[in-house]
Amino acid sequence: MPEISTCLWFDDNLMEAVEFYTSVFPNSEITAVSHYDDGRVLAARWTLDGRPFRGINGGPVHAGFTETVSISVDCADQSEVDYYWDTLVAGGEPDQCAWLKDRFGLSWQIVPNRLYELISDPDPARAQAAAAVMMTQQKIIVADLEAAADAAG
Template sequence: MPEISTCLWFDDNLMEAVEFYTAVFPNSEIRGVSHHDDGSVLAARWTLDGRPFRGINGGPVHAGFTETVSLSVDCVDQSEVDYYWDTLVAGGRPDQCAWLQDRFGLSWQIVPVRLYELISDPDPARAQAAAAAMMTMQKIVIADMEAAADAARPAGIA
């Protein structure tokens, strides 16, 4: 089966982005770099946690990156959420419901696995309360979502 990889178009800061991303994620490496005749970077290949990516310095992009495409990071706990959120949002901007835009304009979703569990709780009131709590957050705080879900539990039920 052919390998499928994500290809990202940068204006002229591809290597800065690749070096940043490969430093953020474990099991990541720069796999290859192509240059123009003048020595400037044309393209690169890299992995993030073993997943393949490609990028080009394609010059100014009319639309740039948009939220219509994002990279999603499933986190096992709040510590991972905090690390990836704080590292990737630095120099960028936070958005709602686990989304952020990094300093290169790329959108990310930093999502604790617990969020999926809470918003799919078999008790609809708990699931709705967790989802409502998520809608008020930028970076997801697992304890706050759990507290909202627990508060929706009818009295006397543990």
């Protein structure tokens, strides 16, 4: 089976990004770095919690990263949401419904597992109430989702 990994194109700050990302997630490491003839970093491979990534310093990117591609982080609870959201959004931009852009412009979705449970509730009123609250949030606050679902059910 071939290994499938995500490849990210950076202008010239690949190693800064890789060092940041591997510091954020447990069980992460930089596994390889290659260089241009002049010593600048050309490419790198790394893992985030055991998942493979690779990247290149390819020079100026015409469009940069867009929201059409994001990395989703499923979180066990609110404390994980708070940690990943607060860490990744620092120097970046918050967006709606669990999305953010980090300081490198890469989009992330920081999603508590409880959100999936609530918006899939067999009671449509509970599910719709939780979804409606989610649509008003940037960082997801589980207690607010649960309160809305409980009030509707």
